[in-house]
Amino acid sequence: MTAQLYLDGVTRSFDGFKAINGLSLSVDKGELRAVIGPNGAGKTTMMDIITGKTRPDGGEVLWNMATDLTRMDEASVANLGIGRKFQKPTVFETHSVEDNIRLALKAPRGVFASLFYRSSVAEEAKVTALLDRIRLTHLRTEQAANLSHGQKQWLEIGMLLAQEPQLLLVDEPAAGMTDAETMETAELLKSIAGERTVIVVEHDMDFVRALDCRVTVLHQGSVLAEGSLDHVSAREDVIEVYLGR
Amino acid sequence: MRKLIDLRMGLFLAALFLVTVLAPVASTLQAGSTFAMPSYLIPLLGKYLCYALLAVALDLCWGYAGILSLGHGAFFALGGYAMGMHLMREIGARGVYANPELPDFMVFLGWDELPWFWYGFSSFPFAAVMALLVPGLLAFVFGWFAFRSRVSGVYLSIITQALTFALLLAFFRNEMGFGGNNGLTDFRDVLGFSLSAPSTRIALFVLTAISLAACLLIAKAITVSKAGKVLVAVRDAESRTRFMGYRVESYSVFVFTVSAMMAGLAGALYVPQVGIINPGEFAPANSIEIVVWVALGGRGTLVGAAIGALVVVALKSWLTATFPDLWLFALGGLFILVTLALPNGLLGLLDRFKPRRAKPAQEATA
Numbered sequence: 001m002t003a004q005l006y007l008d009g010v011t012r013s014f015d016g017f018k019a020i021n022g023l024s025l026s027v028d029k030g031e032l033r034a035v036i037g038p039n040g041a042g043k044t045t046m047m048d049i050i051t052g053k054t055r056p057d058g059g060e061v062l063w064n065m066a067t068d069l070t071r072m073d074e075a076s077v078a079n080l081g082i083g084r085k086f087q088k089p090t091v092f093e094t095h096s097v098e099d100n101i102r103l104a105l106k107a108p109r110g111v112f113a114s115l116f117y118r119s120s121v122a123e124e125a126k127v128t129a130l131l132d133r134i135r136l137t138h139l140r141t142e143q144a145a146n147l148s149h150g151q152k153q154w155l156e157i158g159m160l161l162a163q164e165p166q167l168l169l170v171d172e173p174a175a176g177m178t179d180a181e182t183m184e185t186a187e188l189l190k191s192i193a194g195e196r197t198v199i200v201v202e203h204d205m206d207f208v209r210a211l212d213c214r215v216t217v218l219h220q221g222s223v224l225a226e227g228s229l230d231h232v233s234a235r236e237d238v239i240e241v242y243l244g245r
Numbered sequence: 246m247r248k249l250i251d252l253r254m255g256l257f258l259a260a261l262f263l264v265t266v267l268a269p270v271a272s273t274l275q276a277g278s279t280f281a282m283p284s285y286l287i288p289l290l291g292k293y294l295c296y297a298l299l300a301v302a303l304d305l306c307w308g309y310a311g312i313l314s315l316g317h318g319a320f321f322a323l324g325g326y327a328m329g330m331h332l333m334r335e336i337g338a339r340g341v342y343a344n345p346e347l348p349d350f351m352v353f354l355g356w357d358e359l360p361w362f363w364y365g366f367s368s369f370p371f372a373a374v375m376a377l378l379v380p381g382l383l384a385f386v387f388g389w390f391a392f393r394s395r396v397s398g399v400y401l402s403i404i405t406q407a408l409t410f411a412l413l414l415a416f417f418r419n420e421m422g423f424g425g426n427n428g429l430t431d432f433r434d435v436l437g438f439s440l441s442a443p444s445t446r447i448a449l450f451v452l453t454a455i456s457l458a459a460c461l462l463i464a465k466a467i468t469v470s471k472a473g474k475v476l477v478a479v480r481d482a483e484s485r486t487r488f489m490g491y492r493v494e495s496y497s498v499f500v501f502t503v504s505a506m507m508a509g510l511a512g513a514l515y516v517p518q519v520g521i522i523n524p525g526e527f528a529p530a531n532s533i534e535i536v537v538w539v540a541l542g543g544r545g546t547l548v549g550a551a552i553g554a555l556v557v558v559a560l561k562s563w564l565t566a567t568f569p570d571l572w573l574f575a576l577g578g579l580f581i582l583v584t585l586a587l588p589n590g591l592l593g594l595l596d597r598f599k600p601r602r603a604k605p606a607q608e609a610t611a
Contacts, residue, residue: 075490078487083488
């Protein structure tokens with residue numbers, strides 16, 4: 001199995017503080033991976049580096065072992081097939097729910113392509129199917145600003161799916177959700193994995209347990225431990241830096 | 246089609262059409278007749294419509310893409326100068342110094358040949374293209390650097406203001422070759438028609454009305470397209486749009502350039518009707534006034550921006566004639582009033598008095 005995403009010895013410091021310090025990570029195609037770690041462990045910076053928002057000071061970030069992601073900007077990385085969900089749900093507030101999905105649908109992203117774009121029947125069917133999957137069909141014409149926090153989280157996941165990415169980077173999807181919603185989100189992400197690769201950054205241990213997947217523990221910008229949740233949570237050093245708090 | 250011409254757009258275009266037909270007719274009636282209108286009002290109305298067009302241009306980039314340009318007066322003035330240069334060349338040997346080759350101010354400065362950048366302006370089509378191309382090119386280059394470096398928000402506003410101020414200073418200089426302080430004036434005719442003839446004035450007025458209608462429709466077509474939705478998306482959540490794979494800077498440059506070209510067109514139509522273009526048009530206060538028009542009318546409504554411009558400039562004409570000292574206070578007060586009490590402008594005020602209509606999104610399916 002070849003790695004879809006491969007990070008080797010990545011470093012990045014901000015004003016002398018090493019946010020990422022020799023981080024190496026390999027995620028296989030179709031894998032579901034949870035990344036945990038205390039605040040300041042470098043989780044968000046890692047996502048910023050993968051998605052082209054932040055340039056690393058050193059190290060390699062490879063896509064399918066071939067494409068160097070460190071030289072690309074956000075739009076190019078996104079168009080390779082890497083989708084990202086933010087920690088704080090970020091949707092287009094003044095657009096309707098369905099327009100949010102429509103904008104995300106996989107299609108040429110150029111100005112003139114968008115200017116003369118007409119949506120096809122197949123694309124409208126995709127929008128309907130996605131709205132169904134994220135359970136927002138009854139709100140499709142509602143302004144996104146009027147959704148609840150949890151519904152915005154789901155809408156953003158829906159937008160991510162609409163992009164048809166090969167890799168989904170999901171930052172704390174369960175934040176602000178009820179227990180039932182959290183479990184549903186875990187099920188949703190599990191159903192996406194396999195077909196697509198999913199990396200989830202999360203704090204909520206129940207959620208990570210529900211994901212039932214390989215876990216990477218970050219600490220001070222590098223990998224502290226990796227394995228099943230039971231395996232890593234049994235390790236002394238992990239308990240000390242993270243779980244014990 | 247229904248998306249392009251909604252109720253407001255339909256009403257506005259209908260009103261514009263009526264005025265465009267009736268005003269010229271009224272101006273040709275015998276004085277003393279009930280519906281007679283003094284003919285000097287025609288270029289005045291034309292001037293107002295140029296301002297409305299300028300407001301629509303700014304609303305396209307501020308109201309939809311969130312690019313608050315405080316330098317749109319510069320694009321307007323550049324379009325005006327392009328047209329002014331052609332009108333200067335049309336004067337030919339009829340100037341005070343009767344020099345067939347050089348405009349009066351160049352003779353006065355003792356120049357003996359036409360500067361290279363005046364070449365071509367004796368041709369009307371060339372000047373018309375330049376009136377769009379020069380503002381468009383400036384906006385493209387300026388926008389390309391600004392948006393690529395991710396300059397946005399208040400910083401962008403400040404540098405656009407600096408842009409128009411820099412151009413103001415440059416155009417004041419005689420050595421620039423644009424008539425310095427006095428600008429370009431004493432125009433005689435355009436395409437062989439005398440600018441003081443009522444028929445020419447009516448033609449220019451009608452042309453301005455058609456341009457306003459066309460630009461409103463173009464702007465509307467952009468905003469209802471998917472590209473327009475991307476622009477609003479950039480305004481609301483720029484990084485989300487980037488991570489979705491849209492190249493935000495391309496969209497911003499595109500809308501900024503289109504908007505600048507519309508402003509240039511407004512300037513080109515303005516100059517023959519007003520009869521002068523001078524560096525005062527680059528004054529930062531002018532650009533800020535455009536923002537007041539759009540804010541008063543309602544940003545992100547296009548039609549509202551045009552209405553806002555018409556209301557404010559009509560008010561300005563009246564106040565500066567009746568109470569000249571009050572105008573700046575009125576303008577400042579208006580801005581405060583809009584900011585505090587009318588966040589959605591006059592059109593937003595209308596919305597408050599009517600029951601909520603079905604959301605446009607519902608009709609947009611399929």
